[in-house]
Amino acid sequence: MIDQAIYRRFNHTVAACFVIYFLFPKYILGFDRVYLVIFFWLSIILIEYFRLNGAFTLDGMRDYEDKRVAGFVWFATGTCMILFFYEMGVFPEIFAISTIIMASFTDPLIGEVNRKYGSKEGILAGILGSFVIYYLILGVLFYSILGSIVAVVVERPKFKWLDDDLLMQIFPIMVLTIFYFSGIGPEISLTLENN
């Protein structure tokens, strides 16, 4: 049996590759690429429906996920929401890309550091990790600090029917977007061009 925790972590970090979506052409086989997001999300829901009904088992699940919506569904939902609202013109491209990558790497980082060193160290590692990722992509200190703090704050509380995989994506990008469009945050290039 492979190490289930490592398998879960790797699945999480690979999810950063979702950002390849931003390099897709606007229309794929004549359909707007947003339909790909909807199709992907419905596929995930279908897989989860059959898994919860015992049609098959998946490696890497936590024990409590036998009767509960799994983490990958929450993460995919968060990412699909970001992509969908990006297509609707709500979230800027640069915030969407940086948040998806940040959430993919920071959550497993916090989990590993929590497990090995403790909760306080997990918080520090989370803030540092998410700050570095945001800063490398956005290049603006204000949004990097803001995004990293929000990401770690919403990662802390544990709810039965709401997962941090979703919260860590939705809340930071919402806060960054609100600060930018309200004019409180500094100017920033909203597209990928300068990376």
Place this chain on the structure above:
Amino acid sequence: MGFTKFYIGILYLVVIICSIIFYLNNYYIIASLLFLGNILPGYKLGLSLRDNNEN
């Protein structure tokens, strides 16, 4: 287990291909993040797979 190994292989490929595509499009930071962020968990998983095969 066979399916899981196949799936893990796909994940490795996804990381490599996405990193290369971003690199070729001159998005070096994102390409590096995708590659470097997956190195450690990918390596650890590779070790776990190897141990699993030996057992």
